[in-house]
């Protein structure tokens with residue numbers, strides 16, 4: 001069997017606003033658009049992945065929050081309605097998701113061997129979190145690739161960002177090893193925004209772009225700093241600055257997705273591509289791609 | 300008359316007592332405690348369960364479940380292997396609507412959610428299934444706003460009481476929460492369950508000692524300390540005691556009973572029932588403000604240090620004001636030091652024979668230009684919440700000062716023209732204050748909606764008064 005490959009790493013934010021603005025048939029509410037810079041960013045990302053051959057999307061979303069270790073979806077198919085608990089007015093999405101249970105189990109087993117607390121999720125009534133649904137839809141609206149969905153272990157909540165990162169670096173290594181051994185080609189996705197201070201009110205028309213902006217200058221500076229670090233391939237520095245970033249920008253990367261993804265990419269020195277940046281209800285969001293499929297050829 | 304819940308409950312959030320009471324003695328005991336609590340509720344004349352759930356976080360204000368019959372099959376994010384929880388509840392939509400409106404009246408951002416398949420949180424589902432298995436009582440469920448501090452949470456309870464009062468409901472208030480919420484971070488066998496640490500256990504026992512003695516407000520005022528000591532720092536802090544205590548008029552002399560306390564996967568699970576009957580003791584050592592209305596957004600970076608919202612609301616907003624003028628002085632003008640300065644060349648009032656004509660009067664305060672009830676927009680021109688009742692009261696008070704200066708009083712007012720910038724939003728509140736104040740003296744009145752006023756206020760009145768003897 002040929003060695004597996006991570007063909008790309010993605011930072012792919014999941015505000016339900018983006019799906020709402022796209023008006024796909026699966027989503028019940030209707031919009032007049034909005035957040036175009038980000039949606040054009042996703043369009044560029046889709047273009048960039050268009051000719052890339054891959055088998056599976058492996059995604060970690062902070063909205064499947066588990067306090068007892070890291071969990072993996074363990075059944076082949078989930079079909080249900082996802083209603084965002086925070087923005088139910090925008091996101092009521094009928095999904096039909098296929099899971100690559102084999103790969104899911106392989107990552108689970110590898111992580112277990114490496115000493116992490118893990119669990120397979122095998123309850124057919126389980127509802128997939130809206131972060132996973134949103135990021136996957138924006139990356140691949142055809143829904144023709146199976147996914148591996150990994151829960152966000154709240155290590156940060158129990159210990160500290162530092163300990164969370166140790167766990168996520170470990171989980172990233174396990175993910176990498178399992179993927180390479182599986183012989184599969186995968187896109188790995190950190191479903192995360194950057195700065196995460198929301199406005200606490202919403203305008204009458206949620207897609208009214210005249211009121212959309214970053215919540216504060218400090219948040220803008222953090223967003224630009226993180227984007228610059230990504231664009232210049234300074235993965236280790238991102239990890240080093242994560243505790244400060246999480247605290248000061250109230251970032252949801254405290255859920256571990258970004259650290260896990262960088263670790264699965266083996267802490268790349270190569271620059272990431274910025275496909276788009278924009279704010280959503282005050283929070284900062286960047287769509288970034290680490291096109292790792294190209295790196296080996298160049299070296 | 301102020302409403303108070305007929306009973307107040309603290310109940311745990313995890314699904315073990317519902318799905319697996321037989322697997323562990325402690326989980327079984329919590330199930331029994333839940334059953335006892337259900338029987339206690341059944342013995343009251345309560346007609347609704349009002350639930351504040353720490354497991355339902357919200358960002359855009361406070362969300363209130365308003366679907367008449369929410370229905371789903373819930374699976375816990377962590378404990379999915381314990382099984383699924385199918386549910387169908389009956390919601391008191393009338394109370395949900397009234398609470399939502401009351402929230403808005405008190406300046407809170409509020410939303411009703413009524414969507415098929417909305418994910419009701421596991422805590423609310425477990426509590427409803429165990430406290431109210433046959434849907435004998437309808438329920439109302441409210442979210443826990445991640446940015447809300449003590450003041451906002453206190454106001455949320457007051458608006459809940461407004462609604463309960465208005466509809467004459469007899470409510471049981473339910474706070475869903477763990478005490479210490481630190482769980483084991485790896486799977487355990489049921490027989491291995493215990494409170495995660497001795498320190499957590501000691502704090503839990505201290506909280507239960509207070510609650511058992513009916514000292515709810517003491518626990519509320521210790522909330523921040525408790526959160527730092529025994530709570531994993533989740534997005535939703537230890538707020539439910541703020542809500543529950545405010546629901547009970549910040550009382551510290553309730554009659555409390557602890558029905559159960561056991562570990563669930565390391566966290567402290569307790570069932571407590573509080574009754575409004577006075578225990579006759581429980582003096583409060585110290586008081587925090589009991590905020591009445593909420594004045595809009597606040598700085599979340601001051602976590603743990605509640606800003607005094609009333610102060611924020613009443614900060615001078617000179618930058619929004621047109622230049623102030625000295626009142627025009629002529630031989631028949633009446634000008635008061637006590638009234639706010641004009642925004643143009645005119646007097647506060649002018650006397651013609653025994654008729655007194657007042658220039659338009661707003662709520663602005665003299666000297667500081669503060670606006671009681673808050674300005675209608677912030678310095679950037681962004682609309683913000685304000686309290687029309689407080690503004691109207693301030694208008695009447697300013698009118699009274701000018702009348703007094705002329706030797707007259709509110710009794711002398713014969714005709715009033717009121718200008719509102721938002722008739723739909725404000726007429727009701729304005730009308731209530733009118734009835735309590737000027738309305739009591741019977742002047743004629745005309746109320747019209749206009750586009751704007753020269754300062755960021757929502758109400759202004761034009762007054763004609765008659766006083767002294769006819770000439």
Ligand SMILES: [Fe+2]
Pocket residue numbers: 014062063131193252
């Ligand atoms: Fe998120």
